[in-house]
Amino acid sequence: MNIGTASEKSGLPAKTIRYYEDIGLLRPDRADNGYRDYSMSDVHRLRFLQRSRSLGFSVEECRQLLSLYGDKERESADVKALAETKLTEIDRKLAELTELRNTLRHLVHNCHGDNRPDCPIIDGLSGRLQTQ
Amino acid sequence: MNIGTASEKSGLPAKTIRYYEDIGLLRPDRADNGYRDYSMSDVHRLRFLQRSRSLGFSVEECRQLLSLYGDKERESADVKALAETKLTEIDRKLAELTELRNTLRHLVHNCHGDNRPDCPIIDGLSGRLQTQ
């Protein structure tokens, strides 16, 4: 499929997809006319990139994560160690997102826009802090 | 407190904190010696920035979210509308993160590094796709 279709399916702009190719994150085929030709597997990679980038992982982290299923040479132990590391990070992100959601929910349901300086929302927005 | 302390408490590098001041995200006091002097409220803002940036919100989105408790002029309806919008986004991010975590968990517990091209992990890593 052409880059436009891959863009639709992955949720990434064509510009970004070409950039990801430039930096070696995927290598689509080329058709005879010179157009890039994306497989479903390419689209899977792109969609994965779209997601993990939007969740705050760096391109280099994404490159590592992609190697989890792309690199046949990789040892199982390596894969597991990397996945474990990322799992810890994901759990932290989940906890932070949940807290942020609770805070905003509270704001929507309980606050009236009077913005007192001691509004309990402030703590929630910034997360738990060591007091001092 | 000095920028070093604010950095520790917020989890942001001093460089980044100065940058956030440059682009108008906060305005710490200055001590007589010219050093920046951060209040707990400043630290709250910084910690909030650290979190929401690492969760994939842009600086401009963070600026909006910060206005939720920083801008006394803001109408309650505005605040609520913005918070609602962000809530939807957060829920989507939560769902995606959860899926990514499940996938990695599966990888750690069930895979053996043989990387078959039909490995069920591939689907999980890239999320649900409209098939064709």
Next chain:
DNA sequence: CCTTGAACTTCCAGTTACTGGAAGCTTTAT
């Protein structure tokens, strides 16, 4: 068959959000 517009190509420049380093002033610790 011709043309017109959308979609594709490469290349280069600009933007966002930092990040590193130089050069110099202030504070803290011996």
Next chain:
DNA sequence: ATAAAGCTTCCAGTAACTGGAAGTTCAAGG
């Protein structure tokens, strides 16, 4: 008193796109 650590500004560099120009290719209508 002096050395190290921490602060200041400024300027340059990097990461990850993003926009636009200039040209090619394809699909549709006359």
